[in-house]
Amino acid sequence: MKPVSFIPRFLVTLVAVAIACFIGWQLWVYYMDSPWTRDGRVRADVVSLAPDVTGPVVKVFVQDNQSVQEGEPLFQVDPSRFNLALAQAKAALAQAKAAESKAHATMLNAEQNAARYAALSNSATSAISRDDASTQSLEAKAAYEASQAATAAAQADLGVAELNLTRSTVRSTVNGVVTNFSMKPGDYVSRGTPVMAIVDTDSLYVDGYFEETKLRHIQVGDKAKVQLLQGGKPILGHVQGFAAGIADHERIAAPTLLADVNPTFTWVRLAARIPVRIAIDHVPTGTHLVAGMTATVEIEPNHKDKQK
Known part of the structure; x- marks a missing residue:
């Protein structure tokens, strides 16, 4: 019998290990360093609309979930x-x-x-x-x-x-959608008390909650791709800004007015998540955005950032 050569098998094993290491490294970079997050959410400004006069409502011109334009009448006080x-x-x-x-x-x-x-x-x-x-x-x-x-x-x-x-005729102050609305003629409204909410559709944006370890790869102006959980074509946008601060749950005011820091420490330290605002540039045709939707946000760092 001819002696069995171990060189081919060694080379195959070496190549397999190299490929596995390369894939593992790419996965590590993708999950630990690449600027993307599944923790994204569609946001919008919500106008809490209150009448400027007091009295009974005699006419209601809109209904729940109706789109309205700025200046459009909503209801009328007697x-x-x-x-x-x-x-x-x-x-x-x-x-x-x-x-x-x-x-x-x-x-x-x-x-x-x-x-x-x-x-x-x-x-x-x-x-x-x-x-x-x-x-x-x-x-x-x-x-x-x-x-x-x-x-x-x-x-x-x-x-x-x-x-x-x-x-006495209350009008919409923004372009948007009336939500959670159930007013009827005869309801009594008071001056300065909010009675309805309008989601400002002109203010829609996306908040991506990125781990703090990934912020160094993100700059204002970077292109962003938002994939809604519902599927469909991605929404295109760009980074508009970063949150200036987040709540520190460890700093609880004690009677002495000093920070009450929890002495215990878990073995796994999770990176804090920082809100990054994504301005929407293009919404694919047929995509219906609703404030509160969840999404995956991926940032495309600019060329200078990639060189760093």
Whole structure:
């Protein structure tokens, strides 16, 4: 029998080990260093809309999950008392203007009298008359100025009445979608109390929660690819910014106002996750984004970062 050569088998084993090491190294880099995360979430600004006036709702123009445009009417508070307030304000303004006109005429008459007495000869009687005429002129001028102030106040009250009437119809302040809405005519709303939420569809973005060990590979402006859990074509975007801080659950204020640090330490230390905001540049046709969706976020580092 010919002697069995171990060289081919050794080479095959060596190549297999090298391939396994290479694959293991690539997996290590991919999972430990590559800037990607499965912990991504679609976010959007939510407007908590509150009426600026108080009263019962008489009309509701939208329904739950309806898309609305900025300025579109949503519901109307009973405008009856605001119409009455507007009529009262108009009447008060007319009255104030009439009083102002009368005061103006009185002031002009008093000024004319004062001017006539000032032209008389300097006798004792004329001096007293001049003083009285001058005093009346000053009093008439003060009354006229007070009437002007009253007219300005009435004009302001009219503006408030007009504003309240306008605000009785509540309109959308953003382009978005009405959500979790169940208002009906007859519901009573109070000024400043939120009654509905609108998801601002113009503000949609993605938050990727990256491990802190991967942040050195991410820069503002880097391209990003977002793959929703529902599948479909990826959403394209770019890195807009990083969170400035995250909560430290180990720093709990004690009665001494010092940090109460837990003395125990687990054997496995997990990297903290830092929110990275991804601005959306392109959404594939047919993709329906909903705030709260989960996604995988992958960052494509720029050329300079790759060289580092």
